[in-house]
Amino acid sequence: MSPGPRPHLPPSIPEEEWEEDSPGPVRVRVIRPEDIPAVIALSRGVYGAEGAWYTRELIAHQRVFPEGQLVAVHRESREPVGFAITLLLEARRFGIQANWNQLTGGGTLRTHDPERGDVLYGAGIAVDPKARGMGVGRLLYQAREAMAERLGVDRIRAGARIPGYGAVHRIMDPFRYVQEVVEGKRRDPTLSFQLHMGFNVLGVALNYLPLDRESRGHAAVVEWRRPPSRSLSAPEEDHQENHDHQEAAP
Numbered sequence: 001m002s003p004g005p006r007p008h009l010p011p012s013i014p015e016e017e018w019e020e021d022s023p024g025p026v027r028v029r030v031i032r033p034e035d036i037p038a039v040i041a042l043s044r045g046v047y048g049a050e051g052a053w054y055t056r057e058l059i060a061h062q063r064v065f066p067e068g069q070l071v072a073v074h075r076e077s078r079e080p081v082g083f084a085i086t087l088l089l090e091a092r093r094f095g096i097q098a099n100w101n102q103l104t105g106g107g108t109l110r111t112h113d114p115e116r117g118d119v120l121y122g123a124g125i126a127v128d129p130k131a132r133g134m135g136v137g138r139l140l141y142q143a144r145e146a147m148a149e150r151l152g153v154d155r156i157r158a159g160a161r162i163p164g165y166g167a168v169h170r171i172m173d174p175f176r177y178v179q180e181v182v183e184g185k186r187r188d189p190t191l192s193f194q195l196h197m198g199f200n201v202l203g204v205a206l207n208y209l210p211l212d213r214e215s216r217g218h219a220a221v222v223e224w225r226r227p228p229s230r231s232l233s234a235p236e237e238d239h240q241e242n243h244d245h246q247e248a249a250p
C-alpha cells in the first residue's frame with residue numbers, strides 16, 4: 001500500500017480542538033512547554049531517574065510533533081496525572097524486532113514522518129501511581145484513537161512493557177509469557193491493560209528497551225486497528241436479512 005502524502009495538520013490548529021473533553025475530574029489536552037517540568041517529575045515517579053524522559057527530549061517533541069503529545073490534567077488541582085508520547089511512523093520501515101531507540105530516534109521522535117506515516121506509534125504512556133485504576137489510562141488511549149482518526153491513520157502500535165515477566169524469567173522465555181498473558185492464564189500490569197484496550201499482539205521484540213529491568217528489556221508489539229465504520233442508515237431489507245439470519249441460527 002502506498003499511503004502517499006497526506007494532509008499534515010498544521011501547528012496552528014486551535015489547541016481546544018485537540019482536547020478530549022470528558023465530564024470527569026480529569027481532561028486530556030496537548031502538552032504545553034510550561035507542562036514539561038511537571039511531566040518530567042511524573043515520569044520520574046513512574047520509571048525512576050534512570051528510565052524517565054529527559055527535558056531535552058520533551059523539548060524536541062514540541063518542535064517535531066507538538067500535537068501528538070498528551071497530558072491528562074486534574075481539573076481542579078491542574079496537576080498532570082498522566083501523559084502519552086506519540087509519533088507517526090511508516091510501518092514498513094520497521095520490523096517487529098525494531099527497538100525503542102530505533103523507533104523513536106532515541107526518544108527525540110526524529111523518526112516522526114508526517115508525510116508517509118501510516119501508523120501512530122505510542123512511544124510511552126504513564127499514569128501517576130496515585131491516580132491508577134481511575135480511568136486516566138483509558139482517557140489517554142481514547143485521545144490517541146481520536147488523534148489517529150484526525151490524522152487519517154487506522155492503526156496504533158506500541159511496544160507494550162511486560163513488567164510481570166521479571167518474576168518468571170527463569171522458568172519461561174518471553175514468548176511463552178506473552179502467550180500466557182494473551183490466553184488469560186496470567187495477568188500482566190501493562191500488557192493485560194493494552195489487551196483490555198483492544199490491542200492485539202503482533203510479536204515479541206527482544207531487547208526492545210534494555211533499561212526496562214522489570215520486563216527484562218523485552219516488549220510485546222501490540223496493535224490497535226480502528227473498527228470499520230458502519231453505516232447508520234442501513235437499508236430496511238438488510239435489517240430484515242439480519243433478523244431472519246439470527247432467527248435461523250441455532
Ligand SMILES: CC(C)(COP(=O)(O)OP(=O)(O)OC[C@H]1O[C@@H](n2cnc3c(N)ncnc32)[C@H](O)[C@@H]1OP(=O)(O)O)[C@@H](O)C(=O)NCCC(=O)NCCS
Pocket residue numbers: 046124125126127128131132133134135136137138139158159160161187188189190191192193196197
Ligand atoms: C498501564 C497504565 C497506563 C494503566 O493506566 P490506568 O489509569 O491505571 O488505567 P485505567 O484506570 O484507565 O484502566 C482502563 C481499563 O483498563 C483496565 N485495566 C487497567 N489495568 C489493567 C490490567 N493490568 N489488566 C487488565 N485490565 C486492566 C481497567 O480495569 C479499566 O477497565 P474499564 O475501563 O473497562 O473498566 C498504568 O498502570 C501505568 O502507568 N503503568 C506504568 C507505566 C507503564 O507500564 N506504561 C505502559 C508503557 S507500554
